[in-house]
Amino acid sequence: MSLQKKSNWDLIKNGMFGENTIFRMAISLCPSIAVTNGMKNGVALGICVVFVQTMVNVTVSLLRNFIHPKIRIPIFMLIIAGYVTIIDLLMATYARPIYKEIGLYIQIIVAFASIFARAEVFANKNKVWSSFCDGLGMGVGFLLAMIVISFFRELLGKGELFEYSLISGNPLLIMILPAGGFLAVGLLMGFFNWVDMRFFGGKGASGV
Amino acid sequence: MTTKEMAKITFNLVVIYVVGGLIMAFVYAKTSPIMFIKAKEEKEAALKLMMPEADKIAVLGDWKPHDKHAEYYAARTCGEIKITQVKDEKTGEMKDEEECLNPSDIGYIVEGFGKGYSSYIHVLASVDKNFILKKISILGHGETPGLGDEIEKDNFLNQFVGKGVDNLVVIKRETEDKIQAITGATISSRAVTEDGVRNGVILLKEKLLGEVKG
Numbered sequence: 001m002s003l004q005k006k007s008n009w010d011l012i013k014n015g016m017f018g019e020n021t022i023f024r025m026a027i028s029l030c031p032s033i034a035v036t037n038g039m040k041n042g043v044a045l046g047i048c049v050v051f052v053q054t055m056v057n058v059t060v061s062l063l064r065n066f067i068h069p070k071i072r073i074p075i076f077m078l079i080i081a082g083y084v085t086i087i088d089l090l091m092a093t094y095a096r097p098i099y100k101e102i103g104l105y106i107q108i109i110v111a112f113a114s115i116f117a118r119a120e121v122f123a124n125k126n127k128v129w130s131s132f133c134d135g136l137g138m139g140v141g142f143l144l145a146m147i148v149i150s151f152f153r154e155l156l157g158k159g160e161l162f163e164y165s166l167i168s169g170n171p172l173l174i175m176i177l178p179a180g181g182f183l184a185v186g187l188l189m190g191f192f193n194w195v196d197m198r199f200f201g202g203k204g205a206s207g208v
Numbered sequence: 209m210t211t212k213e214m215a216k217i218t219f220n221l222v223v224i225y226v227v228g229g230l231i232m233a234f235v236y237a238k239t240s241p242i243m244f245i246k247a248k249e250e251k252e253a254a255l256k257l258m259m260p261e262a263d264k265i266a267v268l269g270d271w272k273p274h275d276k277h278a279e280y281y282a283a284r285t286c287g288e289i290k291i292t293q294v295k296d297e298k299t300g301e302m303k304d305e306e307e308c309l310n311p312s313d314i315g316y317i318v319e320g321f322g323k324g325y326s327s328y329i330h331v332l333a334s335v336d337k338n339f340i341l342k343k344i345s346i347l348g349h350g351e352t353p354g355l356g357d358e359i360e361k362d363n364f365l366n367q368f369v370g371k372g373v374d375n376l377v378v379i380k381r382e383t384e385d386k387i388q389a390i391t392g393a394t395i396s397s398r399a400v401t402e403d404g405v406r407n408g409v410i411l412l413k414e415k416l417l418g419e420v421k422g
Binding site: 063068082100177 | 236
């Protein structure tokens with residue numbers, strides 16, 4: 001497989017830019033709209049995703065010779081749900097102030113297409129260290145996308161960043177509503193495609 | 209599919225699910241007692257904040273807004289605090305135990321739930337003896353981040369101070385004697401005001417004034 005020849009840094013970079021979950025692969029778009037109306041929420045969820053994505057990739061990769069191919073999907077689900085439950089319980093116990101803010105979103109990590117997709121496409125077929133790098137790259141890529149989207153939405157929609165007021169006057173309320181989420185994601189996706197075509201000679205299409 | 213393969217798949221699935229279940233059960237067993245204690249402490253601290261001048265907050269009874277368990281409390285000051293030395297049975301050390309003599313009610317606290325846009329909003333409201341609101345706090349909710357969660361902000365909650373049941377009405381423009389809705393979150397504002405707090409205060413009035421008359 002060609003991916004195996006890539007260095008670990010290439011794998012991380014691939015997750016962050018080449019196959020960025022949101023801007024290039026266009027998966028896991030739900031949270032990118034639901035949670036990005038403030039920097040704080042976006043960043044907190046992004047960090048949780050980095051952890052879950054990396055740990056799931058490592059676990060799946062460790063167990064890849066034990067998991068029977070016919071039942072790999074229920075097993076991936078258990079691994080993902082297990083990590084999410086563990087973070088949920090640990091945060092509810094030891095980090096209650098943060099949990100109160102983002103507890104709502106932690107449980108939705110179970111349903112992230114990007115985590116499932118990397119377990120199936122990459123970790124199930126590759127060695128532990130490569131899977132770790134791939135998971136880390138994908139997670140950080142997701143985090144970066146969340147930061148960029150929530151930066152624009154919070155700044156334009158509320159005139160604030162991290163709840164710190166920057167712009168006075170009437171903000172564009174639509175930007176923090178779901179409709180504004182679609183607008184922001186669509187425009188940013190277009191922008192990154194344009195950058196890719198203009199400066200890096202890419203084909204510019206999202207996905208494949 | 210051969211029998212051997214079926215057995216292999218079953219074994220594989222059972223082993224992984226049992227191990228996964230055990231790990232989660234272990235984490236739950238370790239964390240849940242701490243979580244329970246912390247949640248209880250938080251509730252006590254929240255009640256204390258509702259009525260800082262009270263010496264003692266006693267549970268009067270419970271009610272079921274939206275089929276959820278909620279309690280109401282009396283906040284009391286003690287006429288006199290009697291301290292007696294009691295021997296702790298476990299450690300054998302002597303420690304002080306406070307006893308509240310001649311308590312008098314200075315106000316009441318009610319816990320309530322309001323049906324919001326995407327969740328039930330858990331509120332606490334404290335009133336003085338004339339059922340005029342003193343303080344509101346939001347214990348938990350699942351409203352839209354960025355819009356509905358503005359109900360937690362002070363400039364919304366401070367509107368309640370000094371208002372009685374009849375003033376707990378949400379309107380969409382600036383107001384002195386009623387409650388102004390948060391822009392983009394009218395449903396959440398209504399849920400807090402009309403469903404959570406107002407029903408709570410009405411309950412307190414029914415229970416307490418009813419008892420006095422009856």
